[in-house]
Amino acid sequence: MKPEVLLGDEAVALAAIHSGLSAAYSYPGTPASEILEYLLRLPAEKRGCTAAWSVNEKTAYEEALGASFAGRRAMVSMKHVGLNVAADPFMNSALTGAEGGLLVVAADDPGMHSSQNEQDSRYYADFARIFCFEPSGHQEAYDMTREAFDFSEKFDIPIMLRLTTRISHSRSVVVPREPRTQNPLRLGRWQDWTLLPSNARRRFQQLLKRQRELLAASEASAFNALTLNPSDRGLGVIATGIAWNYVQENLRGLASTPSLLKIGTYPAPESLIRRLVDHVDRVLVAEEGYPLVERMLRGLYGVPGKTVLGRMSGELPASGELTPDHIRSALSMNPLAHYEAGERPLAERPPQLCAGCPHTDTLKALNEALRDRPGSNVFSDIGCYTLGALPPLNAIQTCVCMGASISMAHGGSDAGIRPSVAVIGDSTFGHSGITSLLSAARADTDMTAFILDNGTVAMTGGQTSHATGPGLLKIIEGVGVPPEHIRVIEPLPKHHERNVRIIREELDHKGLSVIVAVRECVTYSSKRRG
Amino acid sequence: MEGRSADKQDIILAGVGGQGILSIAYVIDRAALDEGLHLRQAEVHGMAQRGGAVQSHLRLSSGTIFSDLIPRGGADMILSVEPLEALRYLDSLAPTGVVVSSSTPYRNIADYPDLGNVLERLRRVPRHVIADSEKLAKEAGSSRAQNIVMLGAASPFLILKEDSLLRHIENLFKPRGANLVDINIKALRLGRAAAGV
Numbered sequence: 001m002k003p004e005v006l007l008g009d010e011a012v013a014l015a016a017i018h019s020g021l022s023a024a025y026s027y028p029g030t031p032a033s034e035i036l037e038y039l040l041r042l043p044a045e046k047r048g049c050t051a052a053w054s055v056n057e058k059t060a061y062e063e064a065l066g067a068s069f070a071g072r073r074a075m076v077s078m079k080h081v082g083l084n085v086a087a088d089p090f091m092n093s094a095l096t097g098a099e100g101g102l103l104v105v106a107a108d109d110p111g112m113h114s115s116q117n118e119q120d121s122r123y124y125a126d127f128a129r130i131f132c133f134e135p136s137g138h139q140e141a142y143d144m145t146r147e148a149f150d151f152s153e154k155f156d157i158p159i160m161l162r163l164t165t166r167i168s169h170s171r172s173v174v175v176p177r178e179p180r181t182q183n184p185l186r187l188g189r190w191q192d193w194t195l196l197p198s199n200a201r202r203r204f205q206q207l208l209k210r211q212r213e214l215l216a217a218s219e220a221s222a223f224n225a226l227t228l229n230p231s232d233r234g235l236g237v238i239a240t241g242i243a244w245n246y247v248q249e250n251l252r253g254l255a256s257t258p259s260l261l262k263i264g265t266y267p268a269p270e271s272l273i274r275r276l277v278d279h280v281d282r283v284l285v286a287e288e289g290y291p292l293v294e295r296m297l298r299g300l301y302g303v304p305g306k307t308v309l310g311r312m313s314g315e316l317p318a319s320g321e322l323t324p325d326h327i328r329s330a331l332s333m334n335p336l337a338h339y340e341a342g343e344r345p346l347a348e349r350p351p352q353l354c355a356g357c358p359h360t361d362t363l364k365a366l367n368e369a370l371r372d373r374p375g376s377n378v379f380s381d382i383g384c385y386t387l388g389a390l391p392p393l394n395a396i397q398t399c400v401c402m403g404a405s406i407s408m409a410h411g412g413s414d415a416g417i418r419p420s421v422a423v424i425g426d427s428t429f430g431h432s433g434i435t436s437l438l439s440a441a442r443a444d445t446d447m448t449a450f451i452l453d454n455g456t457v458a459m460t461g462g463q464t465s466h467a468t469g470p471g472l473l474k475i476i477e478g479v480g481v482p483p484e485h486i487r488v489i490e491p492l493p494k495h496h497e498r499n500v501r502i503i504r505e506e507l508d509h510k511g512l513s514v515i516v517a518v519r520e521c522v523t524y525s526s527k528r529r530g
Numbered sequence: 531m532e533g534r535s536a537d538k539q540d541i542i543l544a545g546v547g548g549q550g551i552l553s554i555a556y557v558i559d560r561a562a563l564d565e566g567l568h569l570r571q572a573e574v575h576g577m578a579q580r581g582g583a584v585q586s587h588l589r590l591s592s593g594t595i596f597s598d599l600i601p602r603g604g605a606d607m608i609l610s611v612e613p614l615e616a617l618r619y620l621d622s623l624a625p626t627g628v629v630v631s632s633s634t635p636y637r638n639i640a641d642y643p644d645l646g647n648v649l650e651r652l653r654r655v656p657r658h659v660i661a662d663s664e665k666l667a668k669e670a671g672s673s674r675a676q677n678i679v680m681l682g683a684a685s686p687f688l689i690l691k692e693d694s695l696l697r698h699i700e701n702l703f704k705p706r707g708a709n710l711v712d713i714n715i716k717a718l719r720l721g722r723a724a725a726g727v
Contacts, residue, residue, distance in 0.1 A: 005559055005569070030575055113574065170572040170598040171559060248596035324601040338603030339627060341620035342651060347641045349546065349614070351582035384580065459580075 008167035009034035015145035022072035025060035028460035029079030030114035031168035032107035057082035068102040071186030077105035097156035099188035101149035111321030120289035134241040223264030236280035243286035285310035358519035361491035363395040369503035381405040383425040403432025430467025441480035454521040462524025538591035545611035550677035561694035632663035671713035682721020
């Protein structure tokens with residue numbers, strides 16, 4: 001088929017369709033959003049399957065699991081921290097197994113370009129004892145996705161595809177292969193899918209027995225490659241995923257090519273690792289993310305007579321995204337000559353709220369209402385408004401995980417903070433704030449929650465929000481917030497005085513209040529979208 | 531013309547979120563594909579796009595390209611729609627590389643440095659092209675075409691034919707109307723003339 005220039009995310013989406021995908025679910029999150037966006041952009045007849053934004057990653061996972069139970073091939077994609085939200089169905093689906101192929105795509109963000117941590121999803125695959133693919137490039141992302149669906153059905157487990165930012169958001173050429181047709185409807189066996197203790201114990205034993213087969217599949221996989229240099233027993237290099245590219249980039253500058261092991265599948269291919277380590281004195285382990293293979297190699301007693309180099313020994317940085325320069329240095333090569341640009345540092349240009357953003361007006365009004373209340377704290381959440389923590393607004397004091405603003409304000413209020421304020425966006429509220437608000441409503445906690453309703457998921461590119469408009473107000477009322485303490489404001493400079501007054505009234509109320517700030521996102525408004 | 535004999539070109543595209551550097555990348559990518567080159571292009575999405583510094587590593591080669599990221603000292607060109615952003619990546623430039631930058635500042639930060647000093651530092655690079663992208667884009671018909679002006683200013687140094695670039699500017703802007711196609715083609719030509727090569 002014709003070669004195409006695709007983002008890594010898009011290569012995965014296209015491969016999923018070509019694998020006979022029947023349903024895809026996701027929640028927006030950088031760097032995973034473009035997987036589902038690619039499917040949604042396709043004309044319906046080319047897509048040929050369900051593709052939908054879910055309310056959160058847990059619902060997305062369960063929707064995909066339901067489609068798999070029905071014998072269809074399903075994909076669920078999310079950013080790395082999204083898998084924390086979906087961890088419950090994820091872990092248990094390793095026991096239910098997959099009737100139709102089930103692919104879990106976790107896109108990690110080492111270096112935290114757009115995330116609150118840089119956790120490594122390969123540990124989740126290991127935790128659940130399932131098989132994981134990690135591509136080093138775009139063609140592999142396509143090919144691994146195709147193979148993952150087959151593996152899922154062959155081994156009766158969900159399969160993880162682990163991406164990292166530089167694969168997800170890099171473009172390159174992919175040559176697709178002939179598509180496969182979709183599976184017919186075929187329900188799973190209830191004895192396997194009903195995880196009563198008696199069934200769960202049996203299914204766990206089956207999963208444990210399967211480990212030997214998974215390891216054998218990994219050791220036989222064409223995505224792993226061992227090349228021993230018979231005339232050099234000094235250095236060996238193990239590189240996983242995208243780190244393989246950075247090693248390759250630097251090889252031509254070395255006098256002698258080290259023995260090399262490329263790893264693209266997990267459980268890590270143990271016999272290949274042993275053959276490499278047996279052949280050399282020193283092993284450099286290059287991994288994008290946490291030192292999973294390096295730690296496995298070191299174990300408690302190390303490898304007698306061998307030196308292991310990597311993120312744990314300091315040859316590579318302990319955190320952050322790898323670069324070709326890091327690998328160059330770890331290979332003891334001199335840095336490339338470069339233009340000397342002179343004085344540093346330069347003025348930084350951090351991301352900021354767009355001109356005319358409704359969040360700015362809401363946070364300005366909140367700042368003014370809180371000015372004469374020194375004991376206050378504003379707990380916030382994940383979204384564009386998190387940028388309100390930076391100057392000039394300096395308006396929020398926490399950002400932890402999706403939905404945490406309301407529950408943390410609840411706990412903060414219980415601990416004595418007055419006023420205790422939460423600031424959360426409409427989509428984040430739908431994702432994980434509703435249950436927190438239900439809890440605060442039951443306790444009638446003395447706190448004020450702001451829900452910033454801009455009608456979209458703005459930070460990730462304007463995807464569908466599920467808790468916006470009149471429906472949002474019904475949810476707030478439905479969880480038990482007293483109607484007289486649900487206030488709607490329109491965040492505009494011309495309403496500033498009135499908004500400050502309304503906010504003060506609700507801060508004064510000794511119980512739960514919700515202030516909904518309603519104004520469309522200036523960047524992704526329906527008018528601009530057309 | 532300079533650079534034409536090379537079989538690889540590593541470019542760092544820079545600018546501020548919203549200035550359209552991914553459109554520059556789109557045109558170069560498609561042109562490179564037409565000319566049978568391999569390409570890799572690493573982008574920044576998500577939070578950083580909100581008015582922050584954005585960059586894209588774009589690598590073209592007639593041979594295999596391994597890394598998505600350009601090593602420090604490996605860039606043959608810095609192509610920036612904003613002068614402070616050009617300065618930010620100068621350390622990545624090869625000693626023989628060329629910097630192609632707009633002289634029009636995007637001042638959305640309080641501590642934007644002295645513009646004269648920024649431009650002076652860019653002019654110190656032995657091979658440089660500094661173009662007034664705002665003026666030229668307005669002359670072409672829209673101040674939003676500054677990105678394509680800068681692509682034009684870089685075009686004499688690219689290992690790509692001007693015709694391939696023009697074809698994909700047309701493909702990119704055609705869905706948004708014939709007028710925008712004309713404006714951007716004019717922007718490319720004005721930028722190219724400004725390079726004075």
